[in-house]
Amino acid sequence: MIETIAFDIGETLVRDDRYWASWADWLDTPRHTVSALVGAVVAQGRDNADALRLIRPGLDVRAEYAAREAAGRGEHLDETDLYDDVRPALAELRSLGVRVVIAGNQTVKAAQLLRALDLPADLIATSGEWGCAKPSYEFFARVLAASSSAPYATLYVGDHPINDVYPARAAGLLTAHLRRGPWGCLWADDPEVVAAADWRAGSLGDLIAIVREQNG
Structure with a gap:
């Protein structure tokens, strides 16, 4: 039962469309690029945040998330x-x-x-x-x-x-x-x-x- x-x-x-699109816009990167990279890293068994680090090596995702929130461009549902x-x-x-x-x-x-x-x-x-x-x-x-x-x-x-x-x-x-x-x-x-x-x-x-x- x-x-x-x-x-x-x-x-x-x-x-997840909006979530990854917002990251693409924040990083000034084509949305398709972000979507493709997220798919690639997850298919490889890696963390999806690695896609963002491929675009901007060394990116501190938590710090960048906070910066987005402070700029009024943060998470939305x-x-x-x-x-x-x-x-x-x-x-x-x-x-x-x-x-x-x-x-x-x-x-x-x-x-x-x-x-x-x-x-x-x-x-x-x-x-x-x-x-x-x-x-x-x-x-x-x-x-x-x-x-x-x-x-x-x-x-x-x-x-x-x-x-x-x-x-x-x-x-x-x-x-x-x-x-x-x-x-x-x-x-x-x-x-x-x-x-x-x-x-x-x-x-x-x-x-x-x-x-x-x-x-x-």
Whole structure:
């Protein structure tokens, strides 16, 4: 039985277009260049911030983030950043009695922006608030604490195998790999991902059928 579903944020609930476009504009670099480099470094198993350092070697990303905020060109999220299926799927899952948790690798400000959207979720938290990030075991221990459910009754949904599927499975949670965004599409049919994920989803709406089947 699935009692809690915990969701990754970037490219699971929220499009990353605006985030990387804003970095491109700040660094005075074509947006396509930034997008391509982010894809390249992540496919190589590197941190996505390495893409920014390829553009500007030695870049202190945290300091630059603070400078953007001070200049009024910082992080922003609104309704247009959400995938279309987010609100209806989360609302339907709650109506089925499932606890909905949103937890991903995001900043403290991102958590505040997400809460301001008044999403149908029981809890929203980010790595910036918890002081630990995926794929660490500590992050998924925090997810389990927030879920108020046993690991075998908690499903973690995300698009990234290394940050989402593999570590969630290692922590004992159920997992669903979402074919969405660059990482979700890149690894959707990888044999290791297929073997590691309890379910594979093409949209958040697929989770509703999964819950109905598992919960009877």
